[in-house]
Amino acid sequence: MITLVRRCAALCALGTLTAALAGCAGDTSGATPGEVGRPAHPPASAAAPSQPAPPTLAPGPSGLTPVFENGPRSRGRTVALTFDADMTADQGPRAAAGERFDNPALVATLRRLRVPATFFMTGRWAEEYPAQARAIGRDPLFEVANHSYSHHAFTGRCYGLPAVPAARMRADMERAFAAFRAAGVERPVPYFRFPGGCYDQRALRALAPGGVTAVQWDVVSGDAFATDSAAVARQVLDGVRPGSVVVMHCTRSAAPATERALRTIIPKLRERGFRFVRVSEQIGAAGGAGARG
Numbered sequence: 001m002i003t004l005v006r007r008c009a010a011l012c013a014l015g016t017l018t019a020a021l022a023g024c025a026g027d028t029s030g031a032t033p034g035e036v037g038r039p040a041h042p043p044a045s046a047a048a049p050s051q052p053a054p055p056t057l058a059p060g061p062s063g064l065t066p067v068f069e070n071g072p073r074s075r076g077r078t079v080a081l082t083f084d085a086d087m088t089a090d091q092g093p094r095a096a097a098g099e100r101f102d103n104p105a106l107v108a109t110l111r112r113l114r115v116p117a118t119f120f121m122t123g124r125w126a127e128e129y130p131a132q133a134r135a136i137g138r139d140p141l142f143e144v145a146n147h148s149y150s151h152h153a154f155t156g157r158c159y160g161l162p163a164v165p166a167a168r169m170r171a172d173m174e175r176a177f178a179a180f181r182a183a184g185v186e187r188p189v190p191y192f193r194f195p196g197g198c199y200d201q202r203a204l205r206a207l208a209p210g211g212v213t214a215v216q217w218d219v220v221s222g223d224a225f226a227t228d229s230a231a232v233a234r235q236v237l238d239g240v241r242p243g244s245v246v247v248m249h250c251t252r253s254a255a256p257a258t259e260r261a262l263r264t265i266i267p268k269l270r271e272r273g274f275r276f277v278r279v280s281e282q283i284g285a286a287g288g289a290g291a292r293g
Contacts (some may be wrong), residue, residue, distance in 0.1 A: 054143070054189040055284040056213045064204035065192075070218040071243035071282030077274045079240050080282050082118045082217065083250040084193065087125040089150040095128055100252040102129050106259040107136060107250065113266050116141050118279040119250065120193040120215070123149030123176030130183035137185030143278050145191035145215065149175040158198035169206035189280055191215045215279055217247040221258070224249060229260035236265050240274065243282060
């Protein structure tokens with residue numbers, strides 16, 4: 001799964017698609033990040049008044065949801081590791097049969113090595129693993145962001161994923177925030193990652209009233225369905241630049257090599273002088289303003 005074609009093909013290979021990303025962004029027309037500032041509406045995940053609000057970007061052109069891909073290149077050697085906790089709405093029977101969509105060993109490795117990270121959870125994953133969602137959400141090393149409830153596509157064609165109708169897109173996002181709250185995740189950040197990385201102007205328009213910032217990436221780890229941890233590590237290490245956002249997975253069945261790859265990636269990047277940060281720090285460094293109601 002070293003080539004882009006193989007990565008994209010792999011994303012469609014697991015039936016209901018445990019994970020869909022690996023550098024496969026959809027139509028991004030009109031997706032230029034907007035000017036920095038405050039969203040027009042406070043997101044459903046806005047922090048409590050006593051807590052500092054996570055930084056967000058202002059709406060993009062025509063009020064569209066802003067899109068963030070990487071932090072500043074010239075403000076220090078930072079890198080954000082992001083992990084998609086994928087589980088589609090219809091995968092409950094597979095989980096009941098023993099398939100594991102979680103990866104506690106990966107989370108433990110991040111904690112042991114003291115690496116901040118951002119987890120993009122689907123609401124269905126938080127429902128399946130509420131104790132883990134709660135523990136991740138309460139760990140000061142980490143932050144929990146939104147990867148939709150259903151892990152269905154927000155465009156018409158996205159690697160075989162079922163599509164969410166435009167009229168239901170915001171509701172699907174809000175349902176994920178509700179699932180986080182039910183699991184005990186107290187302060188999810190107001191960031192959203194599109195399933196499969198696929199979005200267009202219609203999707204950006206549908207989510208705009210929610211006040212979220214869409215978060216993509218500039219480094220594809222290639223970990224989806226990979227079994228060669230050295231290849232995953234090499235791909236990340238070759239791609240990281242100051243301000244990079246790396247997309248990875250924390251699902252054992254879909255990304256079995258990721259935890260092993262991290263044991264190489266983390267010390268190597270530290271040797272190069274990189275500092276690990278959460279996505280919120282990168283957005284803040286880009287000039288994002290707090291999203292307060």
